[in-house]
Amino acid sequence: MSISSAIPMARPFDKARAGAAGFWLAVLLGVAAPAHAETQTPDSVVAIVNGQKILESDIKTADDILGRNIPSSEPLERRDSIVRFVIDGVLLAQAAKDRNIVDEADLQRRTTYARNQGLAEHLLAVVGQQAVTEEAMRKAYEEVVVKGAPTEPELHLRHILFMIPPPADDAAVKAAEQKAQAAIARINKGEDFAVVVSEMSDDPVTKSRGGDYDWRLRGEMGKEYADVAFKLKKGEVSAPFKTAVGWHILKLEDMRTRKPVEYEKIRDRIAAVVANAAQLQLVDKVRSEAKIEHVNQPQPEDKETVGRK
Numbered sequence: 001m002s003i004s005s006a007i008p009m010a011r012p013f014d015k016a017r018a019g020a021a022g023f024w025l026a027v028l029l030g031v032a033a034p035a036h037a038e039t040q041t042p043d044s045v046v047a048i049v050n051g052q053k054i055l056e057s058d059i060k061t062a063d064d065i066l067g068r069n070i071p072s073s074e075p076l077e078r079r080d081s082i083v084r085f086v087i088d089g090v091l092l093a094q095a096a097k098d099r100n101i102v103d104e105a106d107l108q109r110r111t112t113y114a115r116n117q118g119l120a121e122h123l124l125a126v127v128g129q130q131a132v133t134e135e136a137m138r139k140a141y142e143e144v145v146v147k148g149a150p151t152e153p154e155l156h157l158r159h160i161l162f163m164i165p166p167p168a169d170d171a172a173v174k175a176a177e178q179k180a181q182a183a184i185a186r187i188n189k190g191e192d193f194a195v196v197v198s199e200m201s202d203d204p205v206t207k208s209r210g211g212d213y214d215w216r217l218r219g220e221m222g223k224e225y226a227d228v229a230f231k232l233k234k235g236e237v238s239a240p241f242k243t244a245v246g247w248h249i250l251k252l253e254d255m256r257t258r259k260p261v262e263y264e265k266i267r268d269r270i271a272a273v274v275a276n277a278a279q280l281q282l283v284d285k286v287r288s289e290a291k292i293e294h295v296n297q298p299q300p301e302d303k304e305t306v307g308r309k
Contacts, residue, residue: 043055043056043057044056046058046059046083046086047083047086047087049087049090049091049094050090050091050094052090052094054083054086054087054090058086059079059082059083059086062082062085062086063078063079063082066082066085070082123282124279124282124283127275127278127279127282128274128275128276128278128279129275130278131274131275131277131278132271132274132275136274137267137270137271137274138263140270140273140274140277141263141266141270144270144273145260145261145263145266145270146260149258149259149260150217150257150258151257152217152218152257153255153256153257154215154216154217154255154256154257154258155215155216155229155230155232155252155254155255156213156214156215156216156252156253156254156255156256157213157214157216157229157250157251157252157253158193158194158197158206158210158211158212158213158250158251158253159201159203159206159211159213159248159249159250159251160180160183160193160196160197160200160201160203160211160248160249161201161202161203161206161245161246161247161248162176162177162179162180162183162200162201162202162246162247162248163176163202163203163245163246164176164245164246164247173242176246176247177240177242177247179200179247180240180247180248180249181240182200183196183200183240183249184237184239184240184249187237187249193210193211193237193251194210194211197210197211198210202246211251215256215258216229217258218230222243222244224241224242224243225243225248225250228241228248228250229250229252232250232251232252233252234252234253234254234255235251235252235253236251236252237249237250237251238250238251
């Protein structure tokens with residue numbers, strides 16, 4: 001799992017740019033990528049650029065860092081793009097040295113920063129992966145999804161809407177009300193609700209499907225709307241009522257308690273929640289155990305200029 005999706009606060013720079021900069025700095029300074037530091041297998045040479053070897057591990061590191069930004073999914077074409085990228089990095093690094101424009105202190109700062117970010121990302125990825133067990137996911141599902149599911153009923157409604165066109169003066173309100181009264185009179189005489197909807201409703205979204213407003217919880221309706229809807233019995237039609245939008249008539253088709261989404265349908269999302277929680281817990285832990293001293297903090301009047309230089 002990527003740290004960028006798990007912990008937004010831990011992404012202080014664009015991964016593609018920082019990854020490219022970090023890799024090129026590693027090539028220039030001979031710094032190994034931290035995520036692969038434990039690998040001791042012999043490397044094969046992929047290319048030699050002005051006497052400098054590019055190894056298979058260099059290509060793998062570049063692929064790990066920048067692979068998602070390479071549009072081609074065809075393996076050979078993808079590899080060629082990565083090899084060209086690495087070669088270009090070496091050439092540009094050599095050119096910088098030849099032109100004597102290398103700021104060693106700045107490079108060291110950037111390399112240290114890139115290494116720290118790489119180690120942090122790798123650690124958090126490992127911690128997240130280790131946290132994602134079946135037991136942990138089942139527990140998170142129960143706590144977050146099952147216990148968090150709404151207990152009040154949701155309603156399957158049909159509605160007819162008579163909009164109040166601007167300007168919403170008394171005449172417009174009265175005209176919409178008269179349409180609503182005419183509609184309820186037809187329904188009360190026994191006409192099918194869906195037929196009246198198709199002939200009279202001003203709601204273009206639901207008009208073509210007999211006024212079907214789908215399943216709704218109270219929080220998914222306006223207050224005036226919900227106050228009327230939740231007083232209805234199954235099959236009952238409301239009297240016309242007014243909201244800021246217009247005049248409405250509701251019919252309650254059915255009522256049920258919403259069931260939680262099935263575990264298997266959101267298993268990947270639960271895994272992400274579990275990994276994210278473990279990562280956040282680790283960040284909080286190392287912060288609480290660390291001794292951090294902020295030195296030379298900018299004053300309020302200086303904050304607007306921070307980062308502009």
